[in-house]
Amino acid sequence: MPPSPAKSVAPPTLQESALRQLRADIIACRLMPNERLRVEALRERYGMGISPLREALMRLEAEGLVELEQNKGFRVAEVSHENLRDLMRTRIEIESIALRWSLEKGGVEWEANLLSAFHRLSRQTKIDPDNPDALNAAWRREHAEFHAALVAACASQTMMSIRSRLFEQAERYVALSIMANAPPRDDVAEHKQLMRAALNREIDRTLDLNRLHITRTFDKVAASLAAGRDAAARGKAQNGKALK
Amino acid sequence: MPPSPAKSVAPPTLQESALRQLRADIIACRLMPNERLRVEALRERYGMGISPLREALMRLEAEGLVELEQNKGFRVAEVSHENLRDLMRTRIEIESIALRWSLEKGGVEWEANLLSAFHRLSRQTKIDPDNPDALNAAWRREHAEFHAALVAACASQTMMSIRSRLFEQAERYVALSIMANAPPRDDVAEHKQLMRAALNREIDRTLDLNRLHITRTFDKVAASLAAGRDAAARGKAQNGKALK
DNA sequence: CGTCAACATATTTTCGAAAATCCGTTGATC
C-alpha cells in the first residue's frame, strides 16, 4: 500500500492554471498595467492553446484585473490615482463591516488561526533578497492570509469574497510601489497591534487601526505612483526626442 | 445626408451577446438554479459555437451566477436560504454606505435623474399581463435603474459595481418567488418614500427605509422559497414512488 | 501637400474536430 494515497487531487485544467498564472503575474505587475495581452504572446509564455487563455482572461475581466475591448483584445487593467483612492476608500468600509461581524462571532478556532497566520507572516521578509525589485511571494501569501484570517469569522461568504477581490486589486498597487524602488515600510508592528485589538474584541480600536493601516499604504503607494508617473513622463519625452 | 448617421454601433461579438442572454435567462430563472448547462444544449438555444459560450460562462462564473466544476462543466449557481440571507445582509451594508455617500454628494443632475427613474418605474406593472408567471422585463429594467439612480452620485465605481452585482443576485430570488405564484407586493409607495427621503437628504431615514425595503423583500422571498422547496420535495417523493 | 480609398498585414474571434475525462454498464473473479 502506498504510504499516503491522499486524494490524488485532479490535475487542474489548463484554463485553471492559466487563470492562476495570469492573476499572479498581473498582481505582481510582471504584466504591467495597461499592457496589451496578445494571445500569441501568451500562448508562448504559458505554453497552451488559445481557448484556455481566452477563458481565463474572461474570468479576470469579470474580476476587474483585465479589460476587454470589442475586437481589440485584452489589456491589463489600468491604474490611476483616482482608482487607487476609490479602491482604498471602499476597502476601508467593506473591511470595517467584515471586521465588526468577525469580532462579534469569532470563537477559539478563529483566534487560533489568526495567531498562527500572524506568526507565519512575522517570519517572512517583505522583499525577496534575491530579487529586491519585487515582493517576496511567500510574504505576499502570508500577508493575504493574515488579513483574510482577521475577517474569517464574519460568516458571510459574500462579504469575504468582495473583500478579497478588493485586497487583490490593492496588492497590484503595492507591487508597483516596490518596483518604483520605494523602500517597503516595516509593518509587522502594525499587524501585531491589529491582531491584539481584534483578539481583545476592541471593535472600535480594531477598525481604527485597520483604517490607519490602509490609509498608510495608500499614502505610500500614491506617492510612488506619482513619482513613477513623472519618471515615465520624462522617459516618454526623451524617447519622443530620440525618435524624431 | 442620412437623418441620423448615429455612430453605427459596432455589432456585439457573439461572446458578448451570449453573456447578455445567459445573464438575463439566469436572473429571470428561465435557466433554473442548479440546472446543468450543457454546451450542446446552449449551442442549440443560442445558435453559436462552443467558444463564445464557454467564454461567456467563465465571466458569469466570476460574477457568481454560474458554477464550474473541474471536467464536469457548468451549472447555474445554487440558491439557498442561507445564501439569500447572506446576500441580503450584505446588500444592506453595502447600499447603506453607497447611499450615504450619494446623498452627501448628489447634485441637481442626480436629483433629476432620480425623479425621472422613479417616474418611469411608476408607469410599469410588475407582472407581465401576457405571462403572469414571470416578472415584466420592462419593470425589472426600470426597477434596477431606480435603485442604481439612488446611489449614482456616490462617486465610487468600485462601490457601484459591487452593489449592482449583489442586486442582480437578489433579483434571481425575486424571480423565483414570482414563479412560485407568490403575489408580488405593491412597492410603488415604498420606492416613493425612499426617493423623497433621499431627495430631502434625510440620511438616517433613507438608510432605514432602504433596510426595510430589502428586509421586506427578503421575508417575502424566503417564505416562498421555503414553500417552493417543500413543493419540490413532495414532487420528488412522488417521482421516486412512480419510478420504482 | 493633404485626403482618402484600396490593399496588406496583424490580431482577434469563431468554428468544428480531436483529445481528455467522466459516468454508467457489463462481465469476470472471488
Next chain:
DNA sequence: GATCAACGGATTTTCGAAAATATGTTGACG
C-alpha cells in the same frame, strides 16, 4: 452476491485553422 476492472457513450476541454475585424501602408487624386 459483492467487488471491481474494463469498456462505451456522453460530455467537457483543448487545439489549429478559418473567418472577421482592426491597423498600417501605399499610391491615386484633388
